[in-house]
Amino acid sequence: MLTFDEYQQRVIAAVRPLPPRSVAATDATGLLGLVTAEPLRSRVPLPGFTNSAMDGYAVLAADIRGAAADSPVSLPVTGDIPAGDTRSLRLEPGTCWRIMTGAPLPDGADAVVQVELTDGGTDTVAIREAVDAGCAIRHRGEDLEPGDEVLPAGTLLLPRHVPALLSAGVQEISVIPRPRVAIVSTGDELVEPGQQPGHGQVVDSNGPMLAALATECGFEVVAVRRVGDTGDEVREVLTELAAAADVIVTSGGVSAGAFEPLKLAFEGSGSFDFVKVAMQPGKPQGFGNLDGTAVFALPGNPVSSLVSFLVFVAPATRVLAGRDPQLATVGARVAEHWVSPPGRQQFARVIFDENGSVVRPIGGQGSHVLGGLAGSQALAIVPADTTEVAVGEALQVIPLEGLA
Numbered sequence: 001m002l003t004f005d006e007y008q009q010r011v012i013a014a015v016r017p018l019p020p021r022s023v024a025a026t027d028a029t030g031l032l033g034l035v036t037a038e039p040l041r042s043r044v045p046l047p048g049f050t051n052s053a054m055d056g057y058a059v060l061a062a063d064i065r066g067a068a069a070d071s072p073v074s075l076p077v078t079g080d081i082p083a084g085d086t087r088s089l090r091l092e093p094g095t096c097w098r099i100m101t102g103a104p105l106p107d108g109a110d111a112v113v114q115v116e117l118t119d120g121g122t123d124t125v126a127i128r129e130a131v132d133a134g135c136a137i138r139h140r141g142e143d144l145e146p147g148d149e150v151l152p153a154g155t156l157l158l159p160r161h162v163p164a165l166l167s168a169g170v171q172e173i174s175v176i177p178r179p180r181v182a183i184v185s186t187g188d189e190l191v192e193p194g195q196q197p198g199h200g201q202v203v204d205s206n207g208p209m210l211a212a213l214a215t216e217c218g219f220e221v222v223a224v225r226r227v228g229d230t231g232d233e234v235r236e237v238l239t240e241l242a243a244a245a246d247v248i249v250t251s252g253g254v255s256a257g258a259f260e261p262l263k264l265a266f267e268g269s270g271s272f273d274f275v276k277v278a279m280q281p282g283k284p285q286g287f288g289n290l291d292g293t294a295v296f297a298l299p300g301n302p303v304s305s306l307v308s309f310l311v312f313v314a315p316a317t318r319v320l321a322g323r324d325p326q327l328a329t330v331g332a333r334v335a336e337h338w339v340s341p342p343g344r345q346q347f348a349r350v351i352f353d354e355n356g357s358v359v360r361p362i363g364g365q366g367s368h369v370l371g372g373l374a375g376s377q378a379l380a381i382v383p384a385d386t387t388e389v390a391v392g393e394a395l396q397v398i399p400l401e402g403l404a
């Protein structure tokens with residue numbers, strides 16, 4: 001039996017980041033969740049032109065020196081400069097332009113007086129407060145100069161990066177592509193979701209659940225298939241999928257029964273390991289390499305499949321994506337006692353108490369308990385040498401929401 005850490009290290013160490021690819025930088029939302037493979041440098045100055053930070057009047061600061069509420073300075077208004085105005089304009093000393101936020105500053109102006117400090121006039125404006133040169137002006141290049149680094153290599157692209165990405169004047173960006181994941185459920189007992197299971201049959205819920213987990217983790221699901229309990233069929237389907245996927249995740253067929261199709265297909269092939277891991281759920285695990293594609297053979301019990309995905313498949317696939325392997329964990333205190341099997345690291349389904357930092361168990365901890373799984377909010381990590389989880393104990397938990 002391997003410890004949990006030994007096996008997790010083994011699967012993480014077996015994979016490398018995918019080769020980078022150059023993609024259109026304009027597809028900003030399509031790039032979310034990908035990691036940059038090289039630094040992104042701006043090709044242009046930002047802002048691209050000197051412009052106003054306020055709705056108001058572009059002036060020469062010297063012209064309104066001494067302006068005050070009881071002695072306003074009046075200036076003729078040459079005209080309006082709205083945002084998007086492409087004209088090249090000039091300010092003559094002793095005059096002003098009415099200007100909007102983001103509009104290009106006319107040459108010769110050195111300050112903007114916001115409209116609230118004026119009477120808002122359109123032919124002539126009375127300015128009630130003096131401002132310094134530079135007031136309310138955003139200078140060309142003050143944010144970024146051409147050549148400045150916008151994002152270092154290794155940046156996980158998030159919504160906050162989109163404005164810089166789209167404004168940097170870059171056509172292509174080199175990123176690690178999204179890992180392609182194929183899902184395969186095994187078992188003669190499985191029926192398609194939506195079909196009525198007969199006696200002895202169950203709905204294939206692992207396939208869609210694993211596909212949903214992969215999607216939520218930011219991977220690309222390229223196939224969701226179901227196969228029967230023969231080694232030949234499993235080998236054939238997995239070999240086909242290996243050509244189109246970076247990772248294949250199977251569920252079922254890895255324990256000690258008489259008809260374990262993953263073992264029938266690959267045990268003894270030299271490129272697969274079937275092991276027992278000291279954890280609960282998730283004890284039987286298989287991991288292998290099929291024509292360069294990583295194959296995770298997860299146990300079939302739905303809770304075992306989910307936990308195994310989160311602690312083995314997700315970390316290794318995040319490495320393929322150029323990311324840190326581990327999903328986020330948070331600290332929490334135990335509000336209600338539960339038991340954990342001796343010698344196995346438990347991933348217990350728990351819910352958070354109101355304040356979010358206290359957890360209690362939900363439902364039975366059997367690997368088939370779907371109601372408790374649906375109601376759970378996190379997996380509490382109980383060390384292998386703990387058999388009684390005591391009230392007040394501090395544990396790390398993996399929240400089941402926001403896995404990306």
Ligand SMILES: Nc1nc2c(c(=O)[nH]1)N[C@H]1C(S)=C(S)[C@@H](COP(=O)(O)OP(=O)(O)OC[C@H]3O[C@@H](n4cnc5c(N)ncnc54)[C@H](O)[C@@H]3O)O[C@H]1N2
Pocket residue numbers: 185186187189190202203204205206207251252253254255256257260281282283284298299300301302304367368
């Ligand atoms: N003699 C032993 N029996 C078992 C052992 C063991 O060590 N010795 N380990 C147990 C543990 S722990 C687990 S976990 C399971 C793993 O079994 P398999 O991976 O071989 O999975 P199956 O036998 O195919 O299925 C188990 C269970 O899950 C249901 N299942 C399977 N696939 C799906 C699916 N796609 N959707 C919904 N439900 C699914 C299946 O019907 C079974 O009820 O083995 C224990 N046995």
Ligand code: MOO
Pocket residue numbers: 279280281282283284299301304366367
């Ligand atoms: O290890 Mo199994 O996954 O306990 O039910």
